[in-house]
Amino acid sequence: MLKVENLRAGYSGDDAVRGISMEVTEGSCVALVGANGAGKSTLAKALCGLLTPRAGRVFFDGKEITGLPASEVARRGLSLCPEGRRVFGPLTVEENLLLGAYPRLPSFGPFRRAASGDLQQIYRMFPRLDERRAQQAGSLSGGEQQMLAIGRALMARPRFMVLDEPSMGLAPLVVKEVFEAIRALHSSGMTILLSEQFAKIALAVSDRAYIIERGSVVLEGASAGLAENPAVMAAYLG
Amino acid sequence: MDAKYLALAQMAVGGGLMGMAYALVAYGFQLTYAAGKAVNFGQGELVMLGAFAGISLSGIGLPYWATVLGAMVAGAALGWCIERVAVRLALQQRNEGWILLTIIVGLFSLSLVENIWGRDDRPYPTPWPAEALDFFGISVTWPELAIAAGALGIMTLVELAKRYTMVGIAVQAVSADPDAAELCGIRSRSAISLSWMVSGVAAAFAGTVIGPVTTVGPTMAAALTLKAFSVAVVAGLDSGFGLVLAGIALGAAENLSGYVLGSGWREAPGLILLILALSLRPQGVFGKKIIRKV
């Protein structure tokens, strides 16, 4: 479903992603695991069009999407739930969710009605968002914001979801909650690419994983096997 | 009531109503600032172009409401143009060049107006009744009421559209976080263009309601930009209806100081207040503080 060929990307200075190739098949959950600063977020941004790659190609559903603007990539069914959540702070929870479905909703017509089915589904999945639907997103706690960000990405009815550091800055108990939601999403058939610094939990959720160190893939394979591999530990604590 | 106080009250009310027009032009600043952190230093020229467009349309025999609509369409086109020609490039380079470029576009518009419509002031024909209304001894003319109603009407309309249409919510999303908005499939650039178009509409509309009160000429532009900018900055570039209060206050202060100090001085208190307000609260009286990130 997603194929990446020899991708290089970065901001200023050296490439943060140095020639990564990878593949995600339909219906699978693949984890990108590595310490922070390894280049996972840069990779996620380059996939979704927020960052133009310096070299390499990205294919989605067999069509090349390298260098397309993020809004175009999103409209093709690839949804990124970004690092640091990036919810629209001044808007309400419900408006945030509605924005996720933006390309599908009528620009001026009764958009709430058009999206009510999807909204109900998200609220069923995250009841706490339902309680706070009229509240400003910026006033939510970190965990709630993460749920909102996932909900917003889901509202696009994506065929493929990239979750970038869903655990960032969250307390352990909340991390667990978020990952249960991800697991449920996966078992409902969603294809997921999960970029995550917490190796254990990421490997527990995913089918396959790529271990990334300093911008390159150092190990790849079935998650169950990698979880036992001492090299994974080494990638973190040196 | 004492005749002197009545005259002062009359001045304040007239100025306040005119101030609503400043608020409307200032509202145009807010729209574009929210979307792309840039404002049009040639906004007064847009108001002027809108007014002249309206005059030309009424010259070919169109009724007032049609001239207003025509001017608004022209305003939208001009707003789009300015964003495309002057602002986008400079903002991509993240420098202050857009300030210069919008001044330049304004200067060009001014020259255009001087050569197409001439340098003289012209009246803006309206169907309003000539007699004034009387409220407790204070007279208010129909064109003045049209300013207030029009300004409040347009601002309310746009604010409602921002809250209750998907496009409006999307524009707000772009102003909060352009990257995240892109991830939702919103084309940030289009949203910014749209904001400039609406800003242009507000300016051109302002021209069609200010024109009947003041007459229309090339000299109106620079003063209007400055006043509207003062209103926007005093209220805060991110505060919604604080504008109306600031606009009314400025308009009233202007008229009163013109009355008390002489007509040449009418703009001075507003300007002094502006410099003071800026130095005490750079983010505006109603604005929020900005957090620096490194």
Add this chain to the structure above:
Amino acid sequence: MSAGVTIALRENTSERLVRFALFLGLAILPALWQGQYALGLLTLMAVYGVLLIGLDATVGYLGQVNLAQAALFGLGAYGTALAVQAGASFPIAMLAGIVAALLPGAALALPALRLEGPQFALSTLSFATLSVIFLNESESITHGALGISIIRPSLFTVTLDARGFYWLCLVVLFLAWWASEILLKSRFGLSIEALRDSPTATDALGIGTLRHKALAFAWGSALAGLAGALHALNFGYLQPAAFGYDLMVMLLLGVVFGGRRSQWGAFAGAAVVAMLPNLLSNRTLFLSLVTCGFILTLLPAIRALISRRLPSFRDAAPAGAMSLALALALLAHNVEDWRKGIFALFLFAAVVGLPDGLAGAVAAALHRLLRFTPDPLPQAAGGITMSEEISRALPLRTVQLSKSFGGVRAVDNVSLEIGQGETLGLIGPNGSGKTTFVNLVSGLYAPDGGSVEIAGNRPLPGKLMSAFSAGAARTFQNLQPFSGLTALESILVCQRTGGKREAMGWLRAVGLEANARDRCSDMSYGDLRFLEIARALATGPRVLMLDEPAAGMSKQDIVRLVDLIASIKRAGIPILLIEHHQDVVAELCDRVAVMDGGRVIALGTSAEIRRDPKVIEAYLGADDEETDGSTEREAQIC
């Protein structure tokens, strides 16, 4: 292109020689070229030259759009005119002009300089409008719109004729140019350039942003007054309307077209501003100039087409503007009616097509063609040593420091200490609050609760300068280089004491001695990271905070970095090191604090930290069973 003519002179010397020749030529020009008209234009050019050199101090060096210069020019002119009317002698009248611009300029500077961008432009615009109103309305003093007439007094005993006055203007221009050059190439001028590139970094490194801005603005105002004085003595007749918005736009055109941050640019701009209005009356000359301009602006678009890509907006826009100007020049009945429009089109083409102006473009071309003898670099001196007095106080102590953004507690009750000569590592997952902690300590943010103590001092919360005075110096996770300065200059502006030799010493200490002359904008990312450390060291800090210095560095650079930090440590300078690379932390840090979710969850030696199950969990995430246990443990700690 690198092959060029080598000149056996230094760049500065050559520039001075050319400038001297220019002034000599200008001085003998009236002798060759008779006529009052030409002499008038030359005088005007000299006056505008002084004015634009002043405007360049704010628009160019400060990088702020200043719309008050025309008004200050007017105030200066009126000041001189009124002094002459009161019977003042020539020099006193000139002085009166300078003061008449400098005082209001200073009054404006105090509030306006706290502002940036559009707010600054607006406040100067308001000031300009106010000044013109004042000149118009104070009829008892200025005769309002009628204007004011004076007769030029004699200079001491000499009565200056038009040519004599032109020479005087030339001398003043020469002096203003020379003084500006000295001022703006001094440490003061470098600081101004630095703060334009990164006001956050200059505040954090103790280069007082406000003070420098105010001085630059004052210098610009004084030159405006001086130019105004010459203007009044030149024309002998003043009207308020002449100093309005139109003149201001012309002046901006001059500075932008001539080239910002360059006295040559200001001079070229002055020539354009003085000549342009008069060019419009000579249609043939004007037409040929516009045609030349149009052809020049076509070049970028043609170049794009040759390399087979569609010309970008940036390539094509100047040509579009110039083609409009050409159309106007050909078709308009009277070109002078379109004055403003044509200026606008020129200005547009210049801002978009020549971002560095005429002077910048010429300088770039000369640098490609000629090679000058480089300035000699001084011998390096000094190096990494601890500042003289060693106080007993703890270098850094925070007590229950907290900061929230929205609903998220970014830093939650953090109490940390750094002892004398200690290196404390601060690690933790992304978003755990490390950088926010440094921002709180260095005064970028004011904490919601808790306190910071640096070397026994308590800086004002949320004030970078105050934290700096207390002894804090830092580097930034996202680089904040002074792009317009060279490596050596970057150090010079940060030093508390010492000169070039010491600055070279700091560069040597971080291994950048060979890069001393390189501009920051041309340096590699890794080198800039080292330069930031050198900058912080040059301030002589009591505690040095390094925010992810190894981020984005290559492996070899990291090895260099570890050596450098080790030598800083040996010199006894206390360090707070935020770092992702565990090997770096393990090698350098005496103690390591681990942050997670805004709190410090562990504190100890590197080896202890590595064994701590809470830390392993924070980094690797917990399995389901362990999570419940860990929350209980955390509950006990709290």
